[in-house]
Amino acid sequence: MSKKSNKIPEPTISRLPVYLSCLYELKNNDVAIVSSEEISTRTGIKASQFRKDMSYFGEFGIQGLGYPITQLLERISNILQVNKLHKAVLVGVGHLGQALARYNGFSKWGFKIEHLYDSDPGKIGTEVNGIVIEDINDMPDSLKASIGIISVPAEHAQKTAHKLIKSGITALLNFSGVQLNTGKEVIVRTVDLSHELAILNYFHLTRQKPKKK
Amino acid sequence: MSKKSNKIPEPTISRLPVYLSCLYELKNNDVAIVSSEEISTRTGIKASQFRKDMSYFGEFGIQGLGYPITQLLERISNILQVNKLHKAVLVGVGHLGQALARYNGFSKWGFKIEHLYDSDPGKIGTEVNGIVIEDINDMPDSLKASIGIISVPAEHAQKTAHKLIKSGITALLNFSGVQLNTGKEVIVRTVDLSHELAILNYFHLTRQKPKKK
Numbered sequence: 516m517s518k519k520s521n522k523i524p525e526p527t528i529s530r531l532p533v534y535l536s537c538l539y540e541l542k543n544n545d546v547a548i549v550s551s552e553e554i555s556t557r558t559g560i561k562a563s564q565f566r567k568d569m570s571y572f573g574e575f576g577i578q579g580l581g582y583p584i585t586q587l588l589e590r591i592s593n594i595l596q597v598n599k600l601h602k603a604v605l606v607g608v609g610h611l612g613q614a615l616a617r618y619n620g621f622s623k624w625g626f627k628i629e630h631l632y633d634s635d636p637g638k639i640g641t642e643v644n645g646i647v648i649e650d651i652n653d654m655p656d657s658l659k660a661s662i663g664i665i666s667v668p669a670e671h672a673q674k675t676a677h678k679l680i681k682s683g684i685t686a687l688l689n690f691s692g693v694q695l696n697t698g699k700e701v702i703v704r705t706v707d708l709s710h711e712l713a714i715l716n717y718f719h720l721t722r723q724k725p726k727k728k
Numbered sequence: 729m730s731k732k733s734n735k736i737p738e739p740t741i742s743r744l745p746v747y748l749s750c751l752y753e754l755k756n757n758d759v760a761i762v763s764s765e766e767i768s769t770r771t772g773i774k775a776s777q778f779r780k781d782m783s784y785f786g787e788f789g790i791q792g793l794g795y796p797i798t799q800l801l802e803r804i805s806n807i808l809q810v811n812k813l814h815k816a817v818l819v820g821v822g823h824l825g826q827a828l829a830r831y832n833g834f835s836k837w838g839f840k841i842e843h844l845y846d847s848d849p850g851k852i853g854t855e856v857n858g859i860v861i862e863d864i865n866d867m868p869d870s871l872k873a874s875i876g877i878i879s880v881p882a883e884h885a886q887k888t889a890h891k892l893i894k895s896g897i898t899a900l901l902n903f904s905g906v907q908l909n910t911g912k913e914v915i916v917r918t919v920d921l922s923h924e925l926a927i928l929n930y931f932h933l934t935r936q937k938p939k940k941k
Contacts, residue, residue, distance in 0.1 A: 526739075528930055532923035537907065557907060559916070595926050596933055603925075610827035615921065617823060620882075620905055624922045626929070661932060662925070669833075686932035688925055692833055694750065694770060702935075703772070704928040706919070708828065709837045710745035712816075712875070712901055713808050715917040716839070717741055719874060719899035720809055722915075 523594075527568045531591050532624075533558050534565070538588045539623075550581040597625045602660035604630040604684070606675050607667030608638055608648050611690055615664060616643045629660055634671075651678070658682040666690045676701075736807075740781045744804050745837075746771050747778070751801045752836075763794035810838045815873035817843040817897070819888050820880030821851055821861050824903055828877060829856045842873055847884075864891070871895040879903045889914075 537557050541549055551562040551569075558565075569576065572590050576582050592598055605612055608631050616628055631643060632651040639650045663679035665672055665687060672691030679687065680701055689695055689705040697703055750770050754762055764775035764782075771778075782789065785803050789795050805811055818825055818841050829841055844856060845864040852863045876892035878885055878900060885904030892900065893914055902908055902918040910916055 529927055531930075532920065532926045533907075535926075536905075536920070536923075559907070595930055597926065601929055610823050610830060614823035614827060618921065620922050621925065624926050626922070626925050662929065664925075686928055688928050692749075694746075694772070702928065702932045704924060704931075706921070706924050707745065707749070708831065708919070709833050709839070710749075711917060711919050712834065712839050712877075713745045713748075713810065713837050714742055715899055715901050715915065716814055716875065717744075717808055718917075719915045 523571050527571060530560060530564075530568055531595055533560065534568070535588070535591045535595065535597070538584055538591070542584050542588060546584060548577070548581045548583055551576070553581070595624070597623070599625050600627060601625045601662060602627055602629045603662040603664055603688075604628070604632065604658055604660045604679070605664040605666060606632045606651060606679065607665060607671070607691075608633045608635075608643060609666060609668075612664075612666040613643055615666060616646060626662070628664070630658070651675075654678060654682055656682055658684060660684065662686045662688065664688045664690070665695075669693045676703075736784050740784060743773060743777075743781055744808055746773065747781070748801070748804045748808065748810070751797055751804070755797050755801060759797060761790070761794045761796055762800075764789070766794070808837075810836070812838050813840060814838050814875060815840055815842045816875040816877055816901075817841070817845065817871055817873045817892070818877040818879060819845045819864060819892065820878060820884070820904075821846045821848075821856060822879060822881075825877075825879040826856055828879060829859060839875070841877070843871070864888075867891060867895055869895060871897060873897065875899045875901065877901045877903070878908075882906045889916075 534554065537554060551565045554565045555562040566576065603626055605615060605628050608616065616631055628646065631646050631648045632654055633639060633648050634651045638648050641648055663684035665675050667675050669692045672693050673695060676687060676695045676697055680697060685701050687695065687701060687703045689703055692707050694705065695703055747767065750767060764778045767778045768775040779789065816839055818828060821829065821844050829844055841859065844859050844861045845867055846852060846861050847864045851861050854861055876897040878888050880888050882905050885902065885906050886908060889900060889908045889910055893910060898914050900908065900914060900916045902916055905920050907918065908916055
């Protein structure tokens, strides 16, 4: 099977943002070419893994020299489509929701949170980072956004997901700590902070050095 | 190679918290035995993947019936050592830091945030969830904790990591959005919320259904 087939393995996709962050940093430092070993030192991902991942995107490496940063940045940016605008709405403006709403790092990746929703009358109408918090019950039937971010407490997560899906959202980033039941047409990525801590703790207790993700 | 060797692959470890959360839920519903198909429906992880993951822990499945939940819960709990107390300190009590400090879900996994540190005089001395925020400059040389959580802005992340390591911390959960330079004896797990959004967005744009993580 050709490695240049369109189907890029999921673990490779999951590493692309790490490479992209690293390449941005190198470019900011006016570096033009980078070796897989340097990428490995900076990201904690094995050099051989990086080379294998890159092989899915065509022959970028220059034998004995390394990878041209501008070209690689452009290629990965295109794959992840970070140069386009991707609109998101966020439901649940608690501390985590506020942290997400205030986070300046999303724009570099093409993401813009356009609407904030909550059910707390004390929050509705107030602003976070220039965005007015709207009543979850006033969510329109058709949201002009592609991504829904769920940062409500666990017990409200499922009905929030249903509401977002009913409003046309088909990609959900789920911080609620519970698995969501959605139709097959909806893509869900669940980030559970307890799980991250549990995985770190395992590697710490067993002293098995994980690949950085 | 025997699948029962002690070396459990990293992707398997990363899925264990997902299984554990699912098993807790089933146990709460008084379910005694679960099929790999049911686990798959609930977690989004393929049934064959679950069975393969379980094979690292010995023969749990009962042919034609499924997996006994209590035994499986106990086994995974022991592997992740969630029944022991794991102390953590958190540096950077912004919105994300506050969300983490207030999160009630950590205790179920054995985690307890014992100290909060910040450099903001307006925050030092105030309480979050019953924990007084201490001055980062007063961090003792020897912290009685195993895990450090870094939720400071990117530009302060590296020096915060150094400070924690100097105080004896050898496991870091890094929310700062930058890669940390640490010695080989330190285990780092980086959670970058932009990356999570970028990965979700890729699968959404390409309509390639990811395995849930």
